[in-house]
Amino acid sequence: MIAEILGNGYVQLGMKLGVLMILLPxxxxxxxxELKIGAHMQARMGPMYPGGFHGWAQTLADGxxxxxxxNIIPKNADKSVxxxxxxxTMLGAALIYVVIPxxxxxxxxxxxxxxxxxxxxxxxGVIGVLMAGWASANKYSMMGALRAAAQLIAYELxxxxxxxxxxxxAGSLSLVDIVEGQxxxxxxxxxxxxxxxxxxxxxxxxxxxxxxxTRPPFDMPVAExxxxxxxxxxxxxxxxxxxxxxxxxITMIGLSAFGATMFLxxxxxxxxxxxxxxxxxxxxxxxxxxxxxxxxxxxxxPRLREDQLQKFAWKVLIPLSLVNIxxxxxxxxxxxx
Amino acid sequence: xxxxxxxxYLTLAIYSLxxxxxxxxxxxxxxxxxxxxxxxxxxxxxxxGVDPIGSGQSQxxxxxxMFALLFVIFDVEAVFLFPWAVVFEEIxxxxxxxxxxxxxxxxxxxxxxxxxxxxxxx
Numbered sequence: 001m002i003a004e005i006l007g008n009g010y011v012q013l014g015m016k017l018g019v020l021m022i023l024l025p026x027x028x029x030x031x032x033x034e035l036k037i038g039a040h041m042q043a044r045m046g047p048m049y050p051g052g053f054h055g056w057a058q059t060l061a062d063g064x065x066x067x068x069x070x071n072i073i074p075k076n077a078d079k080s081v082x083x084x085x086x087x088x089t090m091l092g093a094a095l096i097y098v099v100i101p102x103x104x105x106x107x108x109x110x111x112x113x114x115x116x117x118x119x120x121x122x123x124x125g126v127i128g129v130l131m132a133g134w135a136s137a138n139k140y141s142m143m144g145a146l147r148a149a150a151q152l153i154a155y156e157l158x159x160x161x162x163x164x165x166x167x168x169x170a171g172s173l174s175l176v177d178i179v180e181g182q183x184x185x186x187x188x189x190x191x192x193x194x195x196x197x198x199x200x201x202x203x204x205x206x207x208x209x210x211x212x213x214t215r216p217p218f219d220m221p222v223a224e225x226x227x228x229x230x231x232x233x234x235x236x237x238x239x240x241x242x243x244x245x246x247x248x249x250i251t252m253i254g255l256s257a258f259g260a261t262m263f264l265x266x267x268x269x270x271x272x273x274x275x276x277x278x279x280x281x282x283x284x285x286x287x288x289x290x291x292x293x294x295x296x297x298x299x300x301x302p303r304l305r306e307d308q309l310q311k312f313a314w315k316v317l318i319p320l321s322l323v324n325i326x327x328x329x330x331x332x333x334x335x336x337x
Numbered sequence: 338x339x340x341x342x343x344x345x346y347l348t349l350a351i352y353s354l355x356x357x358x359x360x361x362x363x364x365x366x367x368x369x370x371x372x373x374x375x376x377x378x379x380x381x382x383x384x385x386g387v388d389p390i391g392s393g394q395s396q397x398x399x400x401x402x403m404f405a406l407l408f409v410i411f412d413v414e415a416v417f418l419f420p421w422a423v424v425f426e427e428i429x430x431x432x433x434x435x436x437x438x439x440x441x442x443x444x445x446x447x448x449x450x451x452x453x454x455x456x457x458x459x
Binding site: 013016017020024067068069070071072073074075076077078086087090091094095098108109110111115116134136137138139140142143146150153154156157160161164165167168171172173228233234237238239242306307310311314315318319322325326329330332333 | 345348349351352353355356357359360361363364366367368370371372373374375379380381382383384385389392394395397399401404405407408411412415418419422423424425426429430433436437440444447451456457458
């Protein structure tokens, strides 16, 4: 009976769409975690009052306040483009989740070109930022949007090339096949993921993903001090929350899950003796590890200047990722692996 | 639900529509509960409190257009890399050498741009 209901296409579709319902609460939770971790890294307490226990309801209160705020569209702004922006940025962020597998069959849609699809979806958000910058009719916003585009141009390539090296390791672009490929090598019962072979790729991926999300130390596009949050200066209330915060955190979780799947073995357990723990727990644990790394990077590195940022991408990361592809190819062709 | 190649993209379309619905729903809720008090000052462009001069949608020099050109070249290269990455193990050493020549030519292009000081911010 239960199997029959679960086998129904429409029920399955409903469950797949249920993923969307988790995204906004996850955003709030991650927002709070980031506030707390950042605070403790700077020897502060962070939010303590809302909700009682260590201010757990801080971001929830923020969210409710955003909904209650007035929505202002400036007189000079291009109204239709201006109001389309939250849809574009949120869509770009949410589309990543479609191909992330939480189990061999537990995936919204196992696309053949999964890796390619994630890379494409994660760069849709920048179109939203450019739209916001142009439609706001504000000079600061325009500068912020152009900076965001410059950043995408520079850091999209290292990201793509790092992903190409992983595709070489697995011989497939489907994320399920990539995780299954990481179950091949078993050493004393431990599953060995691609991380030890792709350590350069993983570091490049982390840096490029941080830059794609315009998080510090790559936050020139939103630079609060000079550009007043860049492209989103004119945004207020819930539109601001969606375009900037929600989109950033949803992309962050999505790309972390993507990185966990590509380099850390996704839903594969650490050890063969731990197979009884469901795959989704492993995926969440590995995603959490990468999320913590991203938050750590954010609170401990100084911001890069625009020219340093371009130089770093073109003179260090891109040559390095080409070398990484060469190493991966040589590694795959040697008979002992 | 249709299966196969187009079936999987139908799920994608439904998912996107649901996401747009979610954002639209929240924006609709905001429209219902938020105050609406428009004012002359409130509607002006915010440029740090100074009255904006000229239009914000003005022509801008994009300093990084050379980077953009390089990006297009290398992104096309990346598109070629992916199908190769999937099948190269079956073809073996021949495919590897072939692709390394291709990558080396592009890397040479990057080196040329580097020497011509294109990669320095003007």
